[in-house]
Amino acid sequence: MKLSTLAAAAVTTWVTATSALAEKEMVISSWLPPTHIMNEIVWPEFISRIETATDGRVTGKIEYQLASPPSQADLIEDGGADAAWIFHGYNPGRFVTTKLIEIPGLEGDSAAASAAHWRAHQEILGEANEHDGVVPVAMMVHAPGMLHLSQEVSSLDEVAGLKIRSGGGVMGDVLAGLDMAGVQVAAPKVYETVANGVADGTFFPGDTIAILRLTEVLPYTYRVPGGFYRGSFSIIMSEEFLDSVGEEDAAAIQAALGEDFSAFAGSAWDEGNMRGIEAQQSTGQVIDLTGDASAKFDALVPSIQDAVLEEVRAKGVDADAALEIIRSTMAEYSSQ
Template identity: 80%
Template structure:
């Protein structure tokens, strides 16, 4: 027979359990590439796990797809359609300028180092431009150095002039223009049909994306240059309203659990995805490393892009040179140099 104390203890435990369930907040996370993409397979699960741990289970998250087009993710969160999302800054030209610094070709280090550097520069200097107004950035990240994927074979970048290449904006667009290629503006999920229909001859992407979007079927030639043509800049943002709704303690705990450390984690995941994609491309197509005279045109372009980006960022009112120094020093620190 149960004693009164045992019954009381059981009832108390049940009430506590119900209270915990009732107190749990589930944030809606917007994502816009397939579930098999590393953003959804690796990064978002870790994001949710860190939030759950930091809030002792009071806050969790669920990933939902196709809530808005990729270029509309910032507006989606700001307008309350989702509580968190990931943004590719190049999709919003004019709004995000300082984020082009991390995209400059020639920065030395892997994507974990670059993502950590991206966060540190944002926190110390670039955030002063207030480009994420209405949103709360909780991580910054970059994908692996971008490659050029084509439907036809080339032996030198001198041969790409006039080709129609899909561009997502940012420094990717600057490289495209500098190599005399014609830009085709389309978001990542639409690239396959754009190429298959002959509207574009190729695209810039890291390896994971060409694999996930089945672009290896229509773009059999992948071209790499040392350090990549560019890096793609992203941020993970949360809703100001959602963070306010969960209270100061949990909001602070979430932000403390993310930031630079999580940015580095995300960058490492992007590199893992890139390696998978390159392997997939090697199975059905070709991955070709260009160097020497074959990339002379690009190498001559890099200093021009660097100076142009520094000028653009300076016009936002922040110290672009100091921010770039932070990026380079942080990447060297993470790389053990």
């Protein structure tokens, strides 16, 4: 069944089910506009699965602007909301093992990568306990990241010195490797930052540039095969909230999410990415860089991979085994 059909079914189920009184209602924190795929597709499916798993005893509602994007994990730990989605790159130092799924050179779509991210976390990377204080119930990866600029370039040799918004993670490693200057700004502030000339561009997947109207100020989108990076996210829940619903429902909720839901969320990111690319193509340009035009980046890829593996090993986990799980899982999903 196509994702769009699944999404429509999820929304219908959500609207119908939430009309009934549930014993527990989660407060779900979200930090991008209601039209973003997280709020349009992923969260409704999340709520629907939880309602089904608990026979309607637990439901949820989405609320916005409860905290800044980098503060979402703290929001959940402090009891300000019961569930949220976090971008790991916003918390450098706390999340290191999650960079492994972000490295360029991994083959497969976001559904495959998200499932692989979850499996590697469950089997190996979770041992680093980077999500201490919250409960990860799904892992996500957005579509391969692209470079969006306010000016046209013919190759990556011409981007040195440009001021580029960075969200952290491998994105920041790529930015530094291409000799660009990083501007640390959370996603909702990028339009203003670019419009005011503080930044010349940003790295993002397609869906985000469309939702944030960045096609208005960044008319040139540059792609490389496999993407410059992949962005790592997790969906987290409050330990206290899960305790409050009882052991049986808490176990049912976690069983209804995990790898299968991670793959679903990744598929939503893929769909959103296509929307964004189409939006950019309608008013600007989407340019594929290959050969000499992408040579500077191509030369970076092995060193980025090696550096991330070293960072993850330093967290006391088997980075090489985790990367093998990622590669094999992505191949498994890609062959389906």
